Amino acid sequence: MKLTEIKAIFHNGLWKQNPGLVQLLGLCPLLAISNSAVNAISLGLATTLVMAMSSGAIAPIRSYVPNEIRIPVFVLIIAVLVTVVQYLMNAYMYGLFVVLGIFIPLIVTNCIVLARAESFASKNPPLASALDGMAMGLGLTAVLAVLGGVREIIGKGTLFSGIDLALGESTQSWVIHVIPDYHGFLLAILPPGAFIGLGLLIAGKNWLNLRAEAKQHSKPASTPMVGEAAQG
Amino acid sequence: MTDYLLIIIGTVFVNNIVMVKILGLCPFMGVSRKLETSLGMGAATTFVLTLSSGASYLISHYLLGPDLAYLTTLSFIVAIAGIVQFTEMVIKKTSPDLYQVLGIYLPLITTNCAVLGIPLLNVQANHNFIESLLFGFGGAVGFTMAMVLFAGMRERMEGADTPAIFKGTAIAMITAGLMSLAFMGFAGLVK
Amino acid sequence: MKRIARSTLQTAVNLAFFAVIGTAILAATFSLTHEAIENTIEAEKLKLISQIVPPSQYDNDILRDVKNVPADALLGTSAPTIAYIARLKEQPAAAIIEVVAREGYSGDIRLILAIRPNGELSGVRVLAHKETPGLGDYIDIGKSDWIKGFDGKSRITWGDAQWKVKKDGGQFDYMAGATITPRAVVKEVNQTLQYFALHRDELFAPTTVSAITTVTGDSK
Amino acid sequence: MISALWVMIALSVLLGIVLGYAAIRFKIEGNPLVEKIDAVLPQTQCGQCGYPGCKPYAEAIAKGESDINLCPPGGDEGIHKLADLLGVEYKPFGGDAQPKAKAVAFIDENTCIGCTLCIQACPVDAIVGAAKQMHTIIASECTGCELCLPPCPVDCISMDKIAEDISNWKWQHPVIIPIQAVA
Amino acid sequence: MRTLFSFHGGVHPPTHKAESTRTPIALAPIPSKLIIPLWQHVGNRSVPIVQVGERVLKGQKIGRPEGKLSSAVHASTSGTVSAIDMQLVAHHSGLPDLCVTLIPDGRDEWISHVGVDVTHTSHAELRHLLRKAGVVGLGGAVFPSDLKTDAHHHQIKTLVINGAECEPYITCDDLLMRERAQDILRGAELLRELLQAEEVLIGIEDNKPEAIAAMQLAVTQAGYRNMEVLCVPTVYPSGGAKQLIRILTGIEVAAGVRSTEMGVQCFNVATAYSAWRALAHGEPVLSRIITVTGNVREAQNFEVLIGTPLDELIALAGKQADTNRYIMGGPMMGIDLPSGTVSVTKATNCIIASSLKLFPPPAPVMPCIRCIRCADVCPADLQPQDLYWFAKSNNFGKAQEFNLADCIECGACAYVCPSNIPLVQYYRYAKSEIHERSVEKLAADKARERHEYRQFRIEREKTEKAERLAQKERDAAAAKASFEAGLAAAENAQQQTINEAIERAKVQAATAHALNTDALTQEQLAKIAEVDARRAKMRELAATAGADDEPPKS
Amino acid sequence: MFSSPFISQPSSVSQIMLRVLLALIPGIAFYVWYFGPAILVSLTLASITALVTEALMLKLRNRPIKPFISDNTALLTAWLLALSIPPLAPWWLIVVGTAFAIAVSKHLYGGLGSNPFNPAMIGYAVLIISFPAPMTHWITPHSVDGMSLNFAAQWSYIFSGMLPSGLTLDAVTMATPLDTLKTQLHLGQSVADIRDMPIFGRLAGHGSEMVAAGFALGGLYLLFTRIISWHLPVVYLGTLFAVAGLFHVLDPAHYVAPLFHWFSGAAMIGAFFILTDPVTSPTTQKGKIIFAAGAAVLTYLIRVFGGFPDGVAFATLLMNICVPLIDIYTQPKVFGKKGAGK
Numbered sequence A: 001m002k003l004t005e006i007k008a009i010f011h012n013g014l015w016k017q018n019p020g021l022v023q024l025l026g027l028c029p030l031l032a033i034s035n036s037a038v039n040a041i042s043l044g045l046a047t048t049l050v051m052a053m054s055s056g057a058i059a060p061i062r063s064y065v066p067n068e069i070r071i072p073v074f075v076l077i078i079a080v081l082v083t084v085v086q087y088l089m090n091a092y093m094y095g096l097f098v099v100l101g102i103f104i105p106l107i108v109t110n111c112i113v114l115a116r117a118e119s120f121a122s123k124n125p126p127l128a129s130a131l132d133g134m135a136m137g138l139g140l141t142a143v144l145a146v147l148g149g150v151r152e153i154i155g156k157g158t159l160f161s162g163i164d165l166a167l168g169e170s171t172q173s174w175v176i177h178v179i180p181d182y183h184g185f186l187l188a189i190l191p192p193g194a195f196i197g198l199g200l201l202i203a204g205k206n207w208l209n210l211r212a213e214a215k216q217h218s219k220p221a222s223t224p225m226v227g228e229a230a231q232g
Numbered sequence B: 001m002t003d004y005l006l007i008i009i010g011t012v013f014v015n016n017i018v019m020v021k022i023l024g025l026c027p028f029m030g031v032s033r034k035l036e037t038s039l040g041m042g043a044a045t046t047f048v049l050t051l052s053s054g055a056s057y058l059i060s061h062y063l064l065g066p067d068l069a070y071l072t073t074l075s076f077i078v079a080i081a082g083i084v085q086f087t088e089m090v091i092k093k094t095s096p097d098l099y100q101v102l103g104i105y106l107p108l109i110t111t112n113c114a115v116l117g118i119p120l121l122n123v124q125a126n127h128n129f130i131e132s133l134l135f136g137f138g139g140a141v142g143f144t145m146a147m148v149l150f151a152g153m154r155e156r157m158e159g160a161d162t163p164a165i166f167k168g169t170a171i172a173m174i175t176a177g178l179m180s181l182a183f184m185g186f187a188g189l190v191k
Numbered sequence C: 001m002k003r004i005a006r007s008t009l010q011t012a013v014n015l016a017f018f019a020v021i022g023t024a025i026l027a028a029t030f031s032l033t034h035e036a037i038e039n040t041i042e043a044e045k046l047k048l049i050s051q052i053v054p055p056s057q058y059d060n061d062i063l064r065d066v067k068n069v070p071a072d073a074l075l076g077t078s079a080p081t082i083a084y085i086a087r088l089k090e091q092p093a094a095a096i097i098e099v100v101a102r103e104g105y106s107g108d109i110r111l112i113l114a115i116r117p118n119g120e121l122s123g124v125r126v127l128a129h130k131e132t133p134g135l136g137d138y139i140d141i142g143k144s145d146w147i148k149g150f151d152g153k154s155r156i157t158w159g160d161a162q163w164k165v166k167k168d169g170g171q172f173d174y175m176a177g178a179t180i181t182p183r184a185v186v187k188e189v190n191q192t193l194q195y196f197a198l199h200r201d202e203l204f205a206p207t208t209v210s211a212i213t214t215v216t217g218d219s220k
Numbered sequence D: 001m002i003s004a005l006w007v008m009i010a011l012s013v014l015l016g017i018v019l020g021y022a023a024i025r026f027k028i029e030g031n032p033l034v035e036k037i038d039a040v041l042p043q044t045q046c047g048q049c050g051y052p053g054c055k056p057y058a059e060a061i062a063k064g065e066s067d068i069n070l071c072p073p074g075g076d077e078g079i080h081k082l083a084d085l086l087g088v089e090y091k092p093f094g095g096d097a098q099p100k101a102k103a104v105a106f107i108d109e110n111t112c113i114g115c116t117l118c119i120q121a122c123p124v125d126a127i128v129g130a131a132k133q134m135h136t137i138i139a140s141e142c143t144g145c146e147l148c149l150p151p152c153p154v155d156c157i158s159m160d161k162i163a164e165d166i167s168n169w170k171w172q173h174p175v176i177i178p179i180q181a182v183a
Numbered sequence E: 001m002r003t004l005f006s007f008h009g010g011v012h013p014p015t016h017k018a019e020s021t022r023t024p025i026a027l028a029p030i031p032s033k034l035i036i037p038l039w040q041h042v043g044n045r046s047v048p049i050v051q052v053g054e055r056v057l058k059g060q061k062i063g064r065p066e067g068k069l070s071s072a073v074h075a076s077t078s079g080t081v082s083a084i085d086m087q088l089v090a091h092h093s094g095l096p097d098l099c100v101t102l103i104p105d106g107r108d109e110w111i112s113h114v115g116v117d118v119t120h121t122s123h124a125e126l127r128h129l130l131r132k133a134g135v136v137g138l139g140g141a142v143f144p145s146d147l148k149t150d151a152h153h154h155q156i157k158t159l160v161i162n163g164a165e166c167e168p169y170i171t172c173d174d175l176l177m178r179e180r181a182q183d184i185l186r187g188a189e190l191l192r193e194l195l196q197a198e199e200v201l202i203g204i205e206d207n208k209p210e211a212i213a214a215m216q217l218a219v220t221q222a223g224y225r226n227m228e229v230l231c232v233p234t235v236y237p238s239g240g241a242k243q244l245i246r247i248l249t250g251i252e253v254a255a256g257v258r259s260t261e262m263g264v265q266c267f268n269v270a271t272a273y274s275a276w277r278a279l280a281h282g283e284p285v286l287s288r289i290i291t292v293t294g295n296v297r298e299a300q301n302f303e304v305l306i307g308t309p310l311d312e313l314i315a316l317a318g319k320q321a322d323t324n325r326y327i328m329g330g331p332m333m334g335i336d337l338p339s340g341t342v343s344v345t346k347a348t349n350c351i352i353a354s355s356l357k358l359f360p361p362p363a364p365v366m367p368c369i370r371c372i373r374c375a376d377v378c379p380a381d382l383q384p385q386d387l388y389w390f391a392k393s394n395n396f397g398k399a400q401e402f403n404l405a406d407c408i409e410c411g412a413c414a415y416v417c418p419s420n421i422p423l424v425q426y427y428r429y430a431k432s433e434i435h436e437r438s439v440e441k442l443a444a445d446k447a448r449e450r451h452e453y454r455q456f457r458i459e460r461e462k463t464e465k466a467e468r469l470a471q472k473e474r475d476a477a478a479a480k481a482s483f484e485a486g487l488a489a490a491e492n493a494q495q496q497t498i499n500e501a502i503e504r505a506k507v508q509a510a511t512a513h514a515l516n517t518d519a520l521t522q523e524q525l526a527k528i529a530e531v532d533a534r535r536a537k538m539r540e541l542a543a544t545a546g547a548d549d550e551p552p553k554s
Numbered sequence F: 001m002f003s004s005p006f007i008s009q010p011s012s013v014s015q016i017m018l019r020v021l022l023a024l025i026p027g028i029a030f031y032v033w034y035f036g037p038a039i040l041v042s043l044t045l046a047s048i049t050a051l052v053t054e055a056l057m058l059k060l061r062n063r064p065i066k067p068f069i070s071d072n073t074a075l076l077t078a079w080l081l082a083l084s085i086p087p088l089a090p091w092w093l094i095v096v097g098t099a100f101a102i103a104v105s106k107h108l109y110g111g112l113g114s115n116p117f118n119p120a121m122i123g124y125a126v127l128i129i130s131f132p133a134p135m136t137h138w139i140t141p142h143s144v145d146g147m148s149l150n151f152a153a154q155w156s157y158i159f160s161g162m163l164p165s166g167l168t169l170d171a172v173t174m175a176t177p178l179d180t181l182k183t184q185l186h187l188g189q190s191v192a193d194i195r196d197m198p199i200f201g202r203l204a205g206h207g208s209e210m211v212a213a214g215f216a217l218g219g220l221y222l223l224f225t226r227i228i229s230w231h232l233p234v235v236y237l238g239t240l241f242a243v244a245g246l247f248h249v250l251d252p253a254h255y256v257a258p259l260f261h262w263f264s265g266a267a268m269i270g271a272f273f274i275l276t277d278p279v280t281s282p283t284t285q286k287g288k289i290i291f292a293a294g295a296a297v298l299t300y301l302i303r304v305f306g307g308f309p310d311g312v313a314f315a316t317l318l319m320n321i322c323v324p325l326i327d328i329y330t331q332p333k334v335f336g337k338k339g340a341g342k
């Protein structure tokens, strides 16, 4: 694989076709679990793992699967991977497992996983597919992390609360109290806050895109020549 | 009887699957641009969800039992995928119009989290067969209702002077947020 | 017709093939993690129990020393639950019971209590509740220490008439604007103590490994 | 382990049978979507979309191989219609495709040598004429696709913009004069 | 006493009618030049039949009707044709259109004209005469009256004569009724005869007592039976044909339905008058009564020659210095005129000189707050706020679904809107976009069919060629004859479908063609004729050459 | 280019809104009379926040500020929001609520006329969900106990959270009558017992019933000036009366009389000022009737069986969601398509 290809895949996953902001897939965990940064990042990473593995696994076998059972076989593969992850978490990260709850098995039906399997892995070689799965997963994780962080700060005034669930008791002191003595704006950590937060993030992305576009358009106008003339 | 009624009210309004439980959002956002489309998608989902609730009850009680509980997710999702695929083929044949409208979203019912989420919640809550069916049906009706109402709002918002960066999905997302805020008003109606 | 049958069968075998592989992987994972999971769950339970009964106060295998507790109005339960019995040197140290306060502001509040043989509360914790965040959720240990107010109290400390929030003339604190929640909790804890008084001996009877004893039914 | 295998095999065989049967029983041919897309396209047959005509473009869209924003004659409106039809998000014109003002072709009679090359190029038979005779464009049939321009060896075909007059004049979207506070 | 009905909505703008009713109708002098538009009516533009430099007499036809839906145009006085060219006309677009410019010679010399005995002339003949005389609806719609008098085999019960004149400022019908009631009634009788209507109901708003009295008197004097003058409440737009029909008969005529289908027909009083003049006296429509009011020294009604330039007409009433623009028609439905050089047409019932004081510039436009005042006044029972919402966001499909077509553009909604939204402009915009789309759709369908036919033809040519080649081989192998027969049969079936397609294309092409030539300029018409001639020749050539690849349309 | 019509009735948005503001005055006057002037502080705070937010958003959206800021709608939103939250609420509460209402629920949608949700009610819902504690500390009316606060004390509580020494929050605030009713019923008391408590007056809460009457008075003014049509208030109050009446007749010990529901909480202000928001209510007559009846039923359900003491705000928002569909499915027949022309 060429470097440019890899770059393109990551640019796609992280920005251009970001699942959370652009494709609007995988929304449920994105919205439900993003009420704290730690939850958000943990689920994001679990999803990334599953996506990378499933895309990588589906790519080599795709040509042997007849069309009519394509989807059942794909979800079967995904489900196996998810269940494996679920059991590992259950055994070794129990606290997190309880918090993420039903959303771990629901990675199976996280639309973005199957969507990538269908639209990318079923057309590309294994390595690229695995990378694409990973990039998409990371894109989702990034949005999750931002959304989780913002919601946590506004909603509770803290950051990384519950980190001990993921990394063990000793990390309890890593929790940051961004705003001490804060009342807590509960809306932010309730479902409405999730929707509104994501809406604002999407708008923010639109804004950055628009600005980038405007810059591109105005470039020819601001050539050095003009600048010099203006100075002279 | 009232219990069953309460399950329906509970799943449709109080614990609306989209607005409160936050499941099934991708189709909720994706297929709600047009009223007709959302009605069609709602109908298809209701059918699949009710069916898969029943099927998953049978699977978990008669096929798996407590010993094989670790196969729950796997067996559910395989059954669901099968049901969806079957539905898709039937609709494609019998109603090309509906098929065209639902487009890429029909196969994606498989990945509507609600379709797996509800059977899993059924298992968690230890529902009996009828309760499972009602829970699935109520959840799907709630999903359809939320999506149809949302589609109505989105259609109206098309004419609004929305700021450019909010046009489209951003404002739709915020609307969904305010809808879910309103749905919090149902809190406590069914305990 | 034959064509249909053949292709149908082909599909079935195909799918079965993948299913077999998947199942095998899963089964392997399950058997590998099975034990670790059981251990984790037990550890979590012990951690919770240790909040209300310090580990130093018992020495038995508390998770195996259990009694079945049938549903009971005093406990607010509608299905049988399990009581764990703590013993120190074979002597009863505390009974740990899960109960439900049914009159919460927005639904049931699940509690776990540890009661010493003398009817004194060793500790109370909220397992799950749906009370309004920011208003009724101060019963949660994560939010405030209010729940610790039960420690060491018994029906001897205060008569039943005083097991009320201060606003209603009782002994328990509350936060202005949210009295429904503490009322429900206080009432349920008091009822559990009443239940304990009725069933004390059955709860503390020695447990044999072969037959888990059941505490007798409805106390009403 | 063994029972797990049996359960999953039973389940998947059952499903496989249902699906395998359905795949054949409910097979459908053709794609009604193409017709619907084609009905939205302007039928100018100009090929500016990069496909040899509207129908091929419609097929490409239906297959998901092509974007919906490539047909300049269809205009913004056309993209909106396609977006609605396919349930996807509207997007502005892609690449350098930009819609032009409507025009009809006009043959300069003095220069035309009657080579019939333009007749062969015109996708809608809007040019009449026989070999070595002067050719003429039936203005009412001409879609303005400009496909007849390149083949003409003497460059006698030009595109006339359709002028606005009372009969084809349209009301404009009211431009609200930016609200000024009237002092 | 007849019970009157009412319609939903309506508004009561200040009438401003008193200003122009103080003096009787005055005869406007012959102006220095007449600019007579050739397109003053609904339908196809009429075709000029005079040459530049030609001398014409008063009443001489200068434009002949083109096609069924069209009307004739006449010289309003005697004089010389000085130009046939594009001139600014009174139209919303502010664009020029084809006009005949006439320099009057001042002699006002009539072409020979005689009336007919209306009782002894066939209905068909009478209608033909109306068409020849250029009689069109003078109530504003300028629809050719000959077509309106044809009931298309429907039984007509009621003929409604519209004297409501509900728009503010306008008083031309009022004065016409006061001064020429008898001729109006004769015209009404004539129209009743043509339509075979049982009764004639004349509706006049109750703010015109003099006109009502005059008409009533005329009815009693003449002793018409089954003819009633009815006084209707003053509410805008009671003069809209549908609304007046509703008030007088209770019948509602839906959009897209001809009122004759429901047994009613409606004519304006001035139309009745001019119909009578045309048939009984042989006078084409050369002049009409026009109210000149607003910011003028002496508001008054004039009888004005069609084609009189606005400036000269205004001068008669006394132009004021602070006049900023003119409105043709009333303030609710009129047209903003681009300049004083445009001339009056058959549709001109009123000219309002405007000043900033009289018509202050519109207040700032605010967003719609959905207060539904507009819906409360809409006489068509529409939801103007929804139509606006859809029109604004170019959602034309929804606008159509919400019955945009039923909007009569009366402007009542915009009149009451607290947000000052130019609602009617939005509706007109949406309507014209919808119209254009339907035209484009037709064109696209036609193009598709032609393209498909062409592809089929090319395909066929290929197979034919291949076949010819194969034929030779097949000749040798005669044993395969049966196979060929099968092929021919298939070909036949195919041929049939092609023929059908060609037929369809022909029909469509014909209709589309008619649409397309609706509004061509003089030059365009000439060019088409030329091309047609050449094409005919070429077709001959092609036919002799034996080529069969001529396109399906001829 | 001008297009007809060239004349228009003299009326404007700001004038309509001004009249609605005026119509709120009787209710506010009673409020001050019974509960002290704290409400004036929150009205002022809300107004300032609303105007500042409105101006800021208009600037960000590149829209002219002057005509929009003077259309009075922001003030109206501010007042209605201020009237629906406890007057003693801390100052930041009202600032957050008003800013959210104007910025998110109004301007993100495109400002005046485009918002599908009632901004004031969004503000209220956000606050009661985010800050339930301060949102339940309602002021006790003067006449109920002697410990009412003077203006200075109210002022200092709003801005610093400090009460004069010797007073507890419990002493100067109380749950609203609706809330008290619910709590006491929960404790097993009967309606008759509860109504004997001093905080209740003849119809409903002492003092607050007069406030509601004041709003009804203003509402009648709006009806007579035809700023609102009768459909919404009449159907709303009628349905509320009918539903409450039904329950009351079936079980008077547990369900209060319908008039109590009319004069408690936000029922009156809701019927005349909130549901009637033209922007967020249906436009057709049939639609208005459905909207109002639905809102009434929801109000009752939430009040009596739900988790919030008052249901007006959530009922309004829930019905707001349905407005586009209601509008679509209740289109009146247009001229000529109504069948017989009678």
Ligand SMILES: Cc1cc2nc3c(=O)[nH]c(=O)nc-3n(C[C@H](O)[C@H](O)[C@H](O)COP(=O)(O)O)c2cc1C
Residues within 6 Å of the ligand: C105, C106, C130, C131, C132, C133, C135, C136, C137, C167, C175, C176, C177, C178, C179, C180, C181, C182, F128, F129, F132, F135, F136, F174, F175, F179, F180, F183, F307, F308, F309
């Ligand atoms: C939205 C909302 C949520 C509430 N949630 C609770 C709650 O969870 N627990 C509670 O005890 N009171 C809650 N309340 C307050 C009760 O309605 C009631 O006012 C209070 O319990 C009575 O307390 P008091 O006796 O101190 O006035 C809530 C109130 C509101 C408005």
Ligand SMILES: Cc1cc2nc3c(=O)[nH]c(=O)nc-3n(C[C@H](O)[C@H](O)[C@H](O)COP(=O)(O)O)c2cc1C
Residues within 6 Å of the ligand: E136, E137, E138, E139, E140, E141, E142, E143, E148, E162, E163, E164, E165, E166, E167, E237, E238, E239, E240, E241, E242, E266, E267, E268, E269, E271, E272, E333, E408, E409, E410
């Ligand atoms: C809103 C509106 C108002 C109208 N007002 C009048 C009117 O006052 N008097 C009138 O004769 N025609 C009026 N018309 C035109 C009538 O609808 C109708 O075209 C006319 O009465 C038919 O008669 P005609 O063909 O003789 O013109 C109005 C039309 C509309 C749409």
Ligand SMILES: Cc1cc2nc3c(=O)[nH]c(=O)nc-3n(C[C@H](O)[C@H](O)[C@H](O)COP(=O)(O)O)c2cc1C
Residues within 6 Å of the ligand: F080, F083, F084, F085, F121, F124, F138, F176, F177, F178, F204, F205, F208, F209, F211, F212, F263, F264, F265, F266, F267, F269, F270, F274, F309, F310, F312, F313
């Ligand atoms: C949406 C809304 C909700 C309201 N909720 C309450 C409430 O829960 N309690 C309250 O006392 N006043 C509330 N009000 C204010 C009342 O209209 C009014 O202020 C009155 O004093 C309260 O009446 P009550 O004491 O009978 O509840 C609310 C107002 C609005 C607009």
Ligand SMILES: Cc1cc2nc3c(=O)[nH]c(=O)nc-3n(C[C@H](O)[C@H](O)[C@H](O)CO)c2cc1C
Residues within 6 Å of the ligand: E369, F016, F017, F020, F073, F074, F076, F077, F078, F080, F106, F111, F112, F113, F114, F115, F117, F118, F119, F120, F121, F227, F228, F272, F273, F274, F275, F276, F277, F278, F279, F280
């Ligand atoms: C009768 C009437 C009632 C109104 N009610 C409200 C209301 O409840 N809440 C609100 O924010 N604005 C209200 N407004 C003001 C305005 O319509 C509202 O701010 C818009 O929703 C802003 O787009 C009302 C206006 C009128 C004329």
Ligand code: SF4
Residues within 6 Å of the ligand: D041, D042, D043, D044, D045, D046, D047, D048, D049, D050, D051, D052, D053, D054, D055, D057, D070, D071, D072, D073, D074
């Ligand atoms: S670009 Fe030309 S050929 Fe392509 S679809 Fe459009 S009109 Fe047809």
Ligand code: SF4
Residues within 6 Å of the ligand: D104, D105, D121, D122, D123, D124, D125, D126, D127, D137, D141, D142, D143, D144, D145, D146, D147, D148, D149
């Ligand atoms: S004449 Fe030329 S421009 Fe017109 S349709 Fe034919 S090829 Fe296209």
Ligand code: SF4
Residues within 6 Å of the ligand: E367, E368, E369, E370, E371, E372, E373, E374, E375, E384, E385, E388, E413, E416, E417, E418, E419, E420, E421, E423
């Ligand atoms: S009158 Fe104006 S502001 Fe009111 S609803 Fe109609 S268009 Fe909107």
Ligand code: SF4
Residues within 6 Å of the ligand: E374, E377, E378, E379, E380, E381, E382, E383, E384, E406, E407, E408, E409, E410, E411, E412, E413, E414, E423, E424, E427
């Ligand atoms: S202009 Fe149209 S929408 Fe407006 S009132 Fe008249 S008929 Fe109704």
Ligand code: FES
Residues within 6 Å of the ligand: A025, A026, A027, A028, A029, A109, A110, A111, A112, B023, B024, B025, B026, B027, B111, B112, B113, B114
């Ligand atoms: S992630 Fe839940 S539906 Fe897509």
